[in-house]
Amino acid sequence: MKTIGMGIIGTGGWGAMHARTYATTPGVSVRAVADMAKARAEELAGAYGAKAYGDYRDLLADPDVEAVSVVTPDFAHEEILIDAAKAGKHILAEKPLAMTVEACERIVAEADRAGVLLMVDFHARWSPPLCKMHEAVRKGEIGEPRHVYYRLNDRIYVPTEMLSWAGGTTVLWFVGSHAIDTVRWLLGDEVCRVYGISRSGLLSGRGINTPDFYFSTLEFRSGAVAVIENSWILPNSAPNLVDVKCELVGTKGALYMDATHNRALEKYTESDAGYPDLFVMPTIHGRQQGFAAESIRHFVECVREGKTPMVTGADGAIATKIICALEESILAGKPVELK
Numbered sequence: 001m002k003t004i005g006m007g008i009i010g011t012g013g014w015g016a017m018h019a020r021t022y023a024t025t026p027g028v029s030v031r032a033v034a035d036m037a038k039a040r041a042e043e044l045a046g047a048y049g050a051k052a053y054g055d056y057r058d059l060l061a062d063p064d065v066e067a068v069s070v071v072t073p074d075f076a077h078e079e080i081l082i083d084a085a086k087a088g089k090h091i092l093a094e095k096p097l098a099m100t101v102e103a104c105e106r107i108v109a110e111a112d113r114a115g116v117l118l119m120v121d122f123h124a125r126w127s128p129p130l131c132k133m134h135e136a137v138r139k140g141e142i143g144e145p146r147h148v149y150y151r152l153n154d155r156i157y158v159p160t161e162m163l164s165w166a167g168g169t170t171v172l173w174f175v176g177s178h179a180i181d182t183v184r185w186l187l188g189d190e191v192c193r194v195y196g197i198s199r200s201g202l203l204s205g206r207g208i209n210t211p212d213f214y215f216s217t218l219e220f221r222s223g224a225v226a227v228i229e230n231s232w233i234l235p236n237s238a239p240n241l242v243d244v245k246c247e248l249v250g251t252k253g254a255l256y257m258d259a260t261h262n263r264a265l266e267k268y269t270e271s272d273a274g275y276p277d278l279f280v281m282p283t284i285h286g287r288q289q290g291f292a293a294e295s296i297r298h299f300v301e302c303v304r305e306g307k308t309p310m311v312t313g314a315d316g317a318i319a320t321k322i323i324c325a326l327e328e329s330i331l332a333g334k335p336v337e338l339k
C-alpha cells in the first residue's frame with residue numbers, strides 16, 4: 001500500500017486529534033505540521049517525527065506532503081484553503097468551511113479548478129446512532145419525516161477555557177454547523193426558510209464577545225421542520241463536555257437518540273461524576289477510535305482511491321449559507337427565505 005504524506009495546518013487541540021488519527025491509520029504518515037505558534041508545531045512534530053513549519057506556505061511547498069488537514073480557528077480557513085488548493089494538495093477542511101457564502105464559493109471554485117479533493121469534516125455523519133437513524137429514514141421505517149429536534153450544546157468550559165478565540169466565532173458556527181449538516185443529511189432535504197433567536201449576556205459579561213445560545217428553526221422543502229438548540233453555557237458539572245440529543249418524528253414512527261446520557265458507562269470518583277465519551281473520540285488500546293477518527297480515515301480512503309468524499313465543499317457552503325441566513329433573521333427579528 002502506498003503511503004500518503006499528510007500535512008496538518010493548525011496544531012492546537014483539534015490538530016493534535018487529526019495527528020493522532022493519522023498516526024494510527026495504516027498507509028499514512030504525518031510528514032509535516034505548521035502553526036503560526038512555531039513552538040506548538042515543533043512539539044507536535046516531535047511526537048511524530050515530522051517537519052515543523054511556522055508559516056503554512058512552507059508546508060504547502062513541501063513535496064513530501066500530498067494532502068492537508070486545515071485545523072485553524074473558524075475565521076482563519078479561507079486563505080489557507082485557497083492556497084492549499086493552488087498548491088495541488090487534497091484538503092480536509094475543519095468546519096465551518098468559511099464564515100461567508102462568498103468565501104465558500106471561492107474555496108470550492110479553487111478546489112475544482114485545481115482538481116483536488118475537498119472534504120469538510122462534518123463527522124457526525126459517522127456517528128453510529130445517527131447512522132442508524134439515517135438508515136431507518138432511508139428504509140422508510142418511520143414514514144415521511146415531519147419534525148426533528150437536535151440539541152448540540154457545550155459546557156461553558158469550551159468558550160471560556162478551551163478556545164482562546166471564542167469571541168471570533170459563535171456556538172452556531174462552532175457546533176451549530178455540525179447540527180445543520182446532520183439534519184440536512186438525515187432528512188435528505190434542503191432548507192428553504194429559517195428563523196433564529198439568540199441571547200447574550202453571560203459570556204459577554206465575562207469579556208467574551210459571543211452569544212450564549214441560539215434556537216434555530218429550519219423549514220425544509222418537503223414541509224418538515226427542524227428545531228436546533230446550540231448553547232455554550234452548560235455548567236461545567238454537566239456529565240459530558242458535549243450534550244447531544246436528537247428526536248426525529250415521521251408519519252409512521254419516531255427515533256430518539258441520546259448519545260450523552262446513554263448510561264453505557266457511568267464513572268464516579270471521589271471528585272467527579274460523569275458519562276465518559278464512547279462515541280466521538282475514545283482512545284482504545286492506544287488507537288484513536290470514534291466517529292471523529294472515522295471521518296478523517298474516510299478522507300484518507302478518498303485520497304487513496306480518488307473517490308468523492310461523503311461530505312463535499314458544496315455541503316460546507318450550504319451549512320454556511322444557512323448560518324448566514326439565521327444571522328440575518330436574528331438581526332431582522334423575522335424569518336428569512338433561502339435563495
Ligand SMILES: NC(=O)c1ccc[n+]([C@@H]2O[C@H](COP(=O)([O-])OP(=O)(O)OC[C@H]3O[C@@H](n4cnc5c(N)ncnc54)[C@H](O)[C@@H]3O)[C@@H](O)[C@H]2O)c1
Nearest residue numbers: 010011012013014015035036037071072073074076094095
Ligand atoms: N470537528 C470537530 O468536532 C471539531 C472540534 C474542535 C475543533 N474543531 C475545529 O478545528 C479548528 C481548530 O480548532 P481548535 O480547537 O484546534 O483550536 P486551537 O485554538 O486549539 O488551535 C488552533 C491553532 O491554529 C493556529 N493558527 C491560527 N491561525 C493560523 C494560521 N494562519 N496559520 C497557522 N496556524 C494558525 C493557532 O496558533 C492554534 O495553534 C476550528 O475550525 C474548529 O471549529 C472541530
